[in-house]
Amino acid sequence: MKNIVKPRPAIDENLIAPFREMYNIFSLSCVIGDAMERSNVMRHDMKPKGADKKIIGPAITVKLTAGDIVDCLGVFEIAKPGDVIVIDAFGETETSIWGGLMSGLARNAGIVGAVIDGSCRDNDEARFLDFPITAKVSGPRAAHTAYSGRKEPIEINVPISCGGVIVNPGDLIVADEIGVSVVPYEDLEKVYKIAREQADKEIATREEILRGATVEELLNKFGRI
Template structure:
């Protein structure tokens, strides 16, 4: 997708800080329960969305959409949190890794976990299972808003994932969230520096307004 300044500036901001920033602004975006298979790996990029639904007697497939995903984009799949069938496996991991896709986030489960670990390809999901989604679910649509838990993800929204989980930043709000997150990071850095210089933790926290950093309407 070329140079994407806001995505680049978000790469080094942790999901914990972004979640606190979302709380202070009063926006949704933190997604409980979706975690990485490899906690060393991060993802940050614009969302490419896919919606799954149960298959019926008219048939349908799990989809051949991966060729439409641009390098750097994050594949976001809503399989309605199902734990009994997967919508991602080793072939998709291999193709995505080889083409520079930024990672995959699934409201559901993934199989063939080992290749994602071997290729350092970030996959975030609610768990893992060997059971295929073929003949159980089908791809209903791509390129429309989907849900991760209770958080809506529209195409082009920014998805950030790290060892603590996943947050979603609406494209129109990303700059504002980043600005608040930077303030929070700066305040927490001042706490660490004060403690390193010999200050008591409670005094350092009081000086930076630590307990109100995430409170709606507050400022450090």
């Protein structure tokens, strides 16, 4: 059985913090996706299943094995407060690899959310714990780990595919009720600058619309809608 666990990458919180400060921006995943010219946006079926909260933080990646889905308990030995657990479960819809107890452990560890290309369960408990999860589906069938005791094969902090996007350890995850955008770590400064400018322009445009501005006036003033 293959079991690969790599250390958490070095992450400069000064690059992450400005994105966290955009928490209250409307449609944040859209703004971030637009700032990357529509790249690195996960599939439309990746939707919230837990608490009604945005997820913003660097990725701790998990790669599971198709047909042999196990619980990813090893992430709790690596993740730090503010991290996001991002799981490549091969889009498996019939075996859930994240449940209420995982949400509780993650919340206690300061993890800010989980993004799963696969299934989760215990959505009600996640909401009770105020823990946000984005996943492809949810369903009651658990992974076999609780019965078999086996926690491998698993790979942690390797490049993965999640929601149709390549995610590397340390990449920034921005998830909301609309979807998920992924900012490559090396592009954080550039993308933030563009996203902040767009968000500020949208705020100003929204104010003009509420004052009754026409399409022509908006285009003349802002260049886009």
